[in-house]
Amino acid sequence: MTIDWVTVSAQIVNFLILVWLLKRFLYQPVIRAMDRREQRVSNRLNEAQEREQAAEDRARQFEKKSESLDRRRDEILNQAREDAAREKKQMLEDARAEVAGTRRHWQQQANAEKEEFLANLRHAAAEAIQAIARKGLRDLADAELEERIVHTFIERLKSLDADSRKALAQTAEPVRIASAFELDSGLRSRLTRAIHEQLAEQVEVEYRRSPELLGGIQLARGGRRLGWNLADYMEELEERVETAFSPAESTREED
Amino acid sequence: MTISPDSVVFWQWGWFSLNATIVFTWGVMALLTLISWLVTRRLSTGTNFSRWQNLLEVLVTGMRDQIRQISHQEPGRYLPFVGSLFLLIAMANLLNVVPGYMAPTGSLSTTTALAICVFVAVPLYGIVYEGPLTYLRHYIRPTWLMLPFNVIGEISRTIALAVRLYGNIMSGTVIVAILLSLTPYFFPVVMQLLGLLTGMIQAYIFAVLAMVYIASATSVRQGNRGSGNPPQSASEPQGEQHG
Missing domain, CATH: 1.20.5 (Single alpha-helices involved in coiled-coils or other helix-helix interfaces)
Structure with a gap:
């Protein structure tokens, strides 16, 4: 157990040289390599993260679009x-x-x-x-019926209201009597007399036969008419026939 | 039976003798440098790299982590010194399996040289790191009465560092030599394996202790920084009084 001081100093120098050698050939290169690798890895990771971010953005965009x-x-x-x-x-x-x-x-x-x-x-x-x-x-139609017709006409003439009578009396035109049948002289004079009594004295009366008056007699003077004939009844009949049809029509319409 | 490789002299020139310790140290240095050069000649910075590069990276990373753990500082400035201590001792001990090889660490001269390196490195790191005054104030802590004890401690731990390594490696070699003469074949091999383990542990212990000493020298400012400003400002006038 001796210490050779020459060897000691030589070993110190040796160790210092080794430190330099290892620093030069081992520590520096290895550490640099590891640092570079770390840098590369972190770069890659950053890149990947950026790509992921971009992909996420795009995915979000597509989602929005969809x-x-x-x-x-x-x-x-x-x-x-x-x-x-x-x-x-x-x-x-x-x-x-x-x-x-x-x-x-x-x-x-x-x-x-x-x-x-x-x-x-x-x-x-x-x-x-x-x-x-x-x-x-x-x-x-016979004499008796004609007489009855004339009689009825005269009754009607007598029962005329004042206005109609006045209207008939005021014109200067002659009174025209139309009848469906031929009036004999007796009936004519009765009629003329009745007209003179009821309307005016001295008025001229003309007689005429008119077959379209259905079994009746008509007095016309100016624009006015007065008469009795079966045609009136016929019109009434016609009205009745029409009203007979009308209710049926209205009830059918309701259905 | 030769105990120390110092006594094996290959070549003598005046007062300088080229003994086995120096020669085998050169061999270890050459081997380490060669391996490092071969591997780091073609370093890959990508993800594909050789197994040898992987081995060296694991080694370097492991040493850096150890230094960081012990000193709580960045390992950059300590790695060449502490790492080289570890690698040199470990490789010198490992090669014990080679027949005819004598571990240079089995020589007290080598361990003394390494211990002296640590002895010098500790104040060097301390002074470079925190300035001479702050470093020297170390020795009068907690009071100036402690100055001689601190100095004695500094020297004794250096001696202990040298003797511990030398004793362990030398004893391993001696034990194997004795056992070889008593019970050859099997038992010495087991002891040789045990010697390898001891060698690795001693390399680790030597490097870690060196790091601990350096860290304790550089951690004064660190500690003050950690505990806050008032204690520092309180201790500063006191230090100047004594200076």
Whole structure:
């Protein structure tokens, strides 16, 4: 156990040289390499993070885009549905209006046909009744009936109200008497006398035969007329026939 | 039986004798440098690198971590000194398995030389790190009465450093030599393996102790910084009085 001081100093120098050598060949290069690697790794990580960030951004963008597309699609669909509903409503209304128009047209036509039919019927019925009545009256017409007619006419003349009487009396025109049958002289004088009594003295009376007056007699002076004949009854009959048809028509309309 | 490699002299020139200690130290140095040069010649900075590079990186990283743990400082300035101590001693001890090799660490001259290096390095680091005055104030802490004891402690721990390493390695060699003459074949091999383990542990202990001494020399300012300003300002006038 001796210390050789020469060896000691040599070993100190050796150790210092070793320190320098290892520093030069081991520590510095290895540490530098590790630092570079760390730098590279951290760069890579940063890059990856940036890429991830970018990818996330893009994903978010796409998501947003897709959402907006979805929304747009929904909007379009809703729009289309609304359009379709409106169109449907419009078409239904059109169809309803068309049906109503057709129906109205048909009703008008039906009414026109009905009215025409009724008019024809009225006309035909009146004509038939007139023909029957005319035939019956013609068959019945004799002196007694004519006398009764004249009598009735005179009664009516007598029962005229003041206004009508006045109107008949005021004109200077002659009084014209039209009758369906031939008046004999006795009846004529009775009539003339009655006219003179009721309307005015000295008035001229003209007699005329008029077959269209159905079994009656008519007085005309100026624009006024007074008379009695079966045609009045016929008109009344016609009115009755019409009213007989009308209720049936109104009840059918209600249905 | 030769106990110390110092006594094996290859070449003598005047007062200088080229003994086995120096020669084998050169061998260890050459081996370490060669391996380092071969591996670091083609260093890869990418993720693909050789196993040897990996080994060196693990080694360097491990040493840096150890230094950082012990000193709580950045390992940059201590790594060449402490790391080289560890590598030199470890390699010198490991090569014990080679027949005919004599560990230079089994020579008290080598361990003394290394201990002297530590003895010089501690104040050097301390002075460089915190200035001569602050460093020298170390020795009069807690009072100036402690100055001689601090100085004695400084010297005795250096001697202990040298003798501990020398004793362990020398004893290993001696034990193997004795056992070889008593029970050859099996038992000496076991003791040789044990010697390898002891050698690695001693290398670690030597390096760690060196680091601890350096750290204690450089941690004064660190400690003051940690405990805050008032104690420092309180101690400063006192120090100037004594200076």
